[in-house]
Amino acid sequence: MLGYPTHFGQMECMKLLAQPRFIDKRIGYLGAMMLLDERSEVHLLVTNSLKNDLSGSSQFVSGLALCTIGSICSEEMCRDLATDVERLIRSSNTYINKKAVLCAWRMIRKVPDLMEVFIPCSRNLFNEKNHGVLIAAMMLVTEMCERSPDVLDHFRKFVPNLGRILKHLMSGSSPDHEVAGITDPFLQVKILRLLRVLGKDDAKASEEINDILAQVATNTTTGKNAGHAILYETVLTIMEIPSESGLRILAVNILGRFLLQTDNNIRYVALNTLLRTVAVDYQAVQRHRATVVDCLKDPDVSIKRRAIELSFALINQTNIVSMTTEILIFLETAEKEFKAVCASKMYIAAERYSPSSDWHLDTMITVLRLAGDDVPHEVVSSIIQLISSHSELQHYAVGALFRAAAADRSNAQPLLQVAFWTIGEFGDLLLVPRDEEKSRIDESSVLALFEAVLPCSLSALPTKLYALNALAKLAARFGSTGDRIAALIQVHQSAFHVELQQRSIEFAQLLAQPQKSAYLERMPVITHNSLHESAAAAAAVGEATPDEHTNLLGESAPAAAAAHSGAAMDDLLGLMGGVAPSASAAPVARLGGGLDDLLGGLGLGGETVLSVPVAAAAPIGDGFDLLDGFVVVPPATAACGSIALNTKGIEGLVFVESDWCGDACSLKLVVSNNNPVPVTNFVAQIAVTKVSNGIKGGPQGVLGITGESLRPQSSQPDPIPGAFQLRMHIRATYELNGHTHTIDGECSTFHGLA
Template identity: 60%
Template sequence: MNPSDHGFNPAFNMAAIKQVINDAVERVRAPSPMRLRDLIRQIRAARTAAEERAVINKECAYIRSTFREEDSLWRCRNIAKLLYIHMLGDLNSTTQFVVGLALCTLGAIASPEMSRDLAGEVERLMKSPNAYVRKKAALCAYRIILKVPELMEIFLPATRSLLSEKNHGVLITGVSLITEMCENSVDTLQHFKKLVPNLLRHLKNLILAGYSPEHDVSGISDPFLQVKILRLLRILGKNDVEASEAMNDILAQVATNTETSKNVGNTILYETVLSIMDIRSESGLRVLAINILGRFLVNNDKNIRYVALNTLLKTVHVDTSAVQRHRTTILECLKDPDVSIRRRALELSFALINSGNIRTMMKELLNFLERADPEFKEMASSRIVLAAEKHAPNIKWHLDTLLSVLVAAGNYVRDDVVSCTIQLLVANPSQQEYMVPQLWSALESDTADRQPLTQVATWCIGEFGDLLLTTSGLKAVIQAYLLATKLETDKTGYLGRIQQYWQELYPQMTMSSQRISDQVRVIRSRKFLSEVETENIKIVVSERLGMVQIENEEQPTEPFLERSMAIEAAPPEEEDKDIDKLVESLLSQHVIYEGIPLDVRPILSKIPYSFKSRLTVNRVNEALSRIIVDYPEMTVEAVCHWAYVAASVIIIELGLEKQGKKKNKNHTKLPRWQRRLENKIASLRASIGVITSYIRNPVGTSTKVAEIIDIAVPNDGNINSVCAEKIWKYQGLAAELKSLYKLNKVTVRGIVISSNGLIPVSTVEATDRLGLPTHVIKEAQKAVLLNTARIVSEAEVLAVYQRLLFSPQNTPITKQYALTSLTKLSTRFPTETSKIRELIESFGSHVQMELQQRGVEYGQLFGKFSHLRTALLERMPPLEIQKNNGNTGQNGSHELDSEEDLIDSNSSLRNTFPQIHDKMSEVSGLDSSYDIISDKKPPADIKVSNDTTLSLQNNNNNILNAINSVNDYLTDPPIPLVQPQESTVYEKDGLRIDFALQKVPDSPNTTIVNVTAYNTTSTPFTEFVFQAAVPRTFQLQLMPPSGTVIAENGVVTQVLRITTPNKCSLRMRIRVSYNCGGATVTDQAEINNFPSETWQ
């Protein structure tokens, strides 16, 4: 098939391609058209008008020819020249609109060259008698100045005359032109400050002017011109007291007379506020401006609220106290649905924080952090941590805040917050007992999205795990006592059996008898009182709190005990009663479950009233003491359960003894239950939610009332709804009690305390009605906040750790924290060592290399190195945070980044000790890692410690020896130092520095250098600073000097401590700086020949 059949002719197509290429080449070779700058240059070079017209006509003819050819390559140049040529004529047109169009075009597209060429024409038109032309010329001049600022001098005379115009259009453009000039030139700003009275007059006329249809906008006369004038006044009055004083009255008039019902008025007020805050206005005027912004914050328009927040953020440092008045409104903006408003409100909230409002502000910010979007959490948590560190009122509050941030921000917390929290807790032992239960409570919940919190909690529990059990256990003993002192029994043998059952159920809960005995002594001191002070018995047990710990510093009186312990002791002749039946009745009827069954209610209602409480209390104390002595290994949890069961038994027993009004002591026959106590003991719960207690009138009248008490600690903080729920929940039970016992009144009282310690009014009223002491509710709140009522077992802790270690949501770093913590707990939880070892060794074959390494390493501590485990895993000393002070300190050491920081390479001053000759060969033979005079820059060759205490190594050994020896409570006597060797190392311009070297006998690698600086002149040296640096193989510590001023013929001393671990030859650079007679003197020197005794 022929190629021509496809329409392809090779000869023809090649010819066409060649033609196209040739045409393109020709166009490129053709001369390019004249540029606009060249045309302007030729027109300026013309000597006559005829020559100028000839140049223009020739260029116009060329442009027309290019348009015929449709050449698009240079069309942009031709159009620019055409516009320029015709614009020259249009600027001189007799029609104002043609002139205005030319000026608008010039301002929009003029190049810098065109602007320079036509600036004179524009300046001429600014003086035109036509207001329209003057307006357009001023606007064109404004555009020209934006492109070529140096041309503003041409327009200065004409611009000043624009302010005397009555036409608002000319005034607006004139004010805009002056504003741009003042922003670009300081000299122009000073020139136009003379026009402040003219501007104020125009502004006052606008305010006082009546209705003008031409300029009225929503009832305001020409708001555009007002805004322009206010903006210019702000620039002219900045840092000018005289101009600001002239503006105060008119700005106050604008701020008070402007209508704010429309956005037009808000715009003027906004500019007024900016002007007031930028100039040096009066304090009252600034308060007025900030109050205007405060009104903006409650505006329905989101844009106005945003503008107000943004402006307050800029002005908060001008008048902080005035902004603080609107703190509540600003915090409300944190709840705004608009994300930009929340962001500005958050930034402004942090700017308002100070030491006086830190508690209130931080509470709101933490609430915001809890519900904030992820984009806010990182920034908000970081700023909260910084604010807490700067303004924390006390350590406890600081720790609470850090914990709240860890909980609320989750994984968005910065890494340094973890170390900061740990360091703060370790450095404050008094807060450890408080914080450990808090961290444990947080760790029990799901922490998959709170890895930093998990890391802090595991570290602290591993370090202070013994406090977790001790704190809860000691409070449990106190709770058991408080409950037991309400009741009395002589049936110690039976009660001992109850304790034995519980000890078998909870063998892992152990506590030394010494610890319990200590608590008994505290209990006998009568410092702990029952949380219920009433005319009759009330047993109050909470599902969350248990029995609340109450501390009373005052010694309770006997009448108080008689009123509170209103139970009659069992008669001696009734000791042969079948107590087992009563216990079985109690357990089978689930008295300690939620609710009180009907079969048991008649028994509870028969509790008598008596004043024989002194005997009751004494017998209970004796019984409790005997139980603790007879069973020294009883567990803490067993004490609580024993006390509760004993109390319930006595209630039933005493109720049966006094049943009815019969004088005989016959007992009500109870049904026989076959299930024994040991079969039901596992179903006992030490805490219940509902407690019904019967109250009889203390004066013995026939009025009968009962109260149903329910204690709750809601986690969500919704205490009001919980209170209402309690009342609604027990209405049925209240009706049954009233009908069954013929009571006059049954009241439901909800004792509700939020988990964050908030107490509602209803709780206060309920405690008052129950006759509780005034301190009870405060102590209950304290118990809630401290979380001291809960018993934590070792098994519970290990269960949580097992969940953390095997949870796929936890990061490897968090699991490393948990493994380390678990290893430490092996010395805190001795009864669970085998379980801990099993968990740790399971990580010996983990797929994660780091976790496998930790598992293998820690596993060795349970094997052949088990004898070292206790010593290795003891508590760490307080952590030290090294702070880099940079160059801010007057005296002290600095870490040098370069050799030039202390001494330059040209320094030739060498001061040596007199007994050692100066050998420059030693300097040339220095190791390359620390060339003391070279120009090289070893980044870390010279290091100086920033420690501010003189702590010798042997002193540390003395402290350890004191800890290991129980009889050694005092530190060793001071270590004698050898006789110092004094030498002059520097002397110049009246300043002499002597070194006195002292070796520490028990620390051969340590040298103490006593530096003495002498002023041998009659002029005092002020701002004296001595600095030193040594190679990186040494350690240097500079102590604070005795002063920074050396009086005439005076001295200043300072101590240096140098450690030479490798026994290398010592070298040192020193630098001195001081002020003498108003002149600053700085000098530096090198000391490279210390006595060999200082480093050998």
């Protein structure tokens, strides 16, 4: 009724059910099956009419009642009428018998507890001659066995009975039940399904079933769908139970013959079943590898999808080269939806079975070229990790990727991204030809690739970001192309995209520093990650490249490892346990906001989660901070600052203003407002610990700074007229957007502390 209310007809159905005539009852039961459900108030009133009609003299009326129970039965109705249905199952009338068994099947699915009511009468059903009753009986017994292990053990002793029925169907001829020359394929399929349930995880029952299955597999004729259905169910049963190896090979051969059929439905079923069978008998499926590979050429998308999954499942150490060749041929003309899947699975297979690192890299370069922009970011990061972790591969990789990128500059963006990362890290190796390479690559040729890709409108944004990072690194590795590199970087300072513009400005400032080589050292080896963990790897080498930024700040590999070690951070800071830092410890600044803050989000977090060297946090050049953007801090003092405050957009840096004299020196506090709105009524209180000498000129070791206003995105230097050592505490209050805020900070590490 399309969801419309049906109360107007429910009572009319009840009136018709009470009529003695069959035609009235038939219409009434038909209406009840369509208009009533378990939530209907009239539903309970139907139970009495059903009970009366189940005991009626007319088999057709009883049949209507059984159909209605199976259609709309509720839990209460099932419990009330279970004994009546069980009585009809024992009936000698096959018409009633079949409908009662099917009704019992529906009732068990609704109320599994009723199984014990129907188990005794179900045992006698195996001796039935009527095929309709037998089919219904197979469904009922299968349902009960799947729901209860005890019932399963009870019916396992009937395996010989099922075998006799199946053999009789194969050997006998019954024109009334014959379909395409096969006697009742529907009943045979139901028996095979029940045998699969009875033989699972039971060696004794499976031993009896194996003989039956062998006869079915060898005696069933193919060529018609009826025969294919029986053979398919036979294969599923063989693979599900503890069967003999020879029988499993026979089952796989049946599926192999299915692959040779012209019917796409049969071929799809065969591929789908082989994919499930690989885990059971890998070697048997391997024998049909050539047929599976041929399915990659099928025009049907569903068949190709299953064939490519099965092809990757069949790859091993011995056939990796030949299977890869076939898959690359398929990838060259594959639809877009297959390219991402093939790229991911190809990397996993090559990582596991590749004969050598060079072959692995060459294969993935081909995949990058053929799959184009459909290669997932996870594959890009995994290839980068492969190159980073294999030092013997780096010289070959940078040359191979440079040539591949030069040959295809627009269609395969992931290929360009991998190439740019590799050239940026190992570009100096390009200038040293390998023994087998006859032609030498010069710096000008390398820069020509960047000059062709960066201005191109077809180049994706991530590709341009990779290229800028690579150019910054090449500036420290190449000697004669510095002006061309600087020009390529500076041209993007007015780029439309903020990330591209920011990197261009930062790198331009960075390259102007005399110590740029220290900032642009090679990255430490990227730790191994599987393709399933590639989200983390993508964060390390992908579009945002936070590790790249960290390395650009000047960390060498050992320094980077120390800076990211939790234990090392605690020891360097000396704050958690109240231990003063050692004299040999490197100055460390505390940065809030986590790793993401390295890309410009400082001050958003509150607490400290990452430590980097102080020199990394210092502004570079003319007041430009690689981390925070433009901060007005004098360059002369920026190189020796320690962070004392970094909370809610307020940052306080302490600088050594004069040389140390004995155990005292003069410091300067620079407070920066990184919020987009001004800060007013700024009050700062600065105190030293009792172990210090105190602040000269301050009352009780405390210095107050009041009444200051900080413009948005600006800093205000406040000289501290005194000298002290070791640990300093700062508390500041201010108003922002009409609300008063209080922040605390601490500084315990100062440059020049002896």
